[in-house]
Amino acid sequence: MVWAGVVIALGTVAATAMARLQEASPAQQGAAQESEVQTETFSGTVTDLKPDRVSVRRSIAGSTAEIKAFLIQSDTRVEGKLRLKVRVTVGFVTNEDGEAVARLIVVRQTTPKKH
Secondary structure: OHHHHHHHHHHHHHHHHHHHHHHOOHHHHHHHHHHHHOOEEEEEEEEEEEOOEEEEEEOOOOOOOEEEEEEEEEEEEEEOOOOOOOEEEEEEEEOOOOOEEEEEEEEOOOOOOOO
């Protein structure tokens, strides 16, 4: 169920971007389409959180853990309460400097343990 919510959220972002793209000038459309193609996702646990940056750690069975840092900008959308140790999925693009820039951060809900 959690993945369905993430997919729906990222699909909503893509649909909104396409609507804005239709209203843009031809030059803006070309630039926007190029950046949309390069959107990637990364899921894991928040290990460091600053006003302008978040670091996320993901572990894949059989390999070493990977930590990725994302820039948070004024146009970055955050869905949920972002804090340390929560699970998130980050939709991001890589800027000209090679830095990952978060476009959407979705805090994934954890289900309470039943006693």
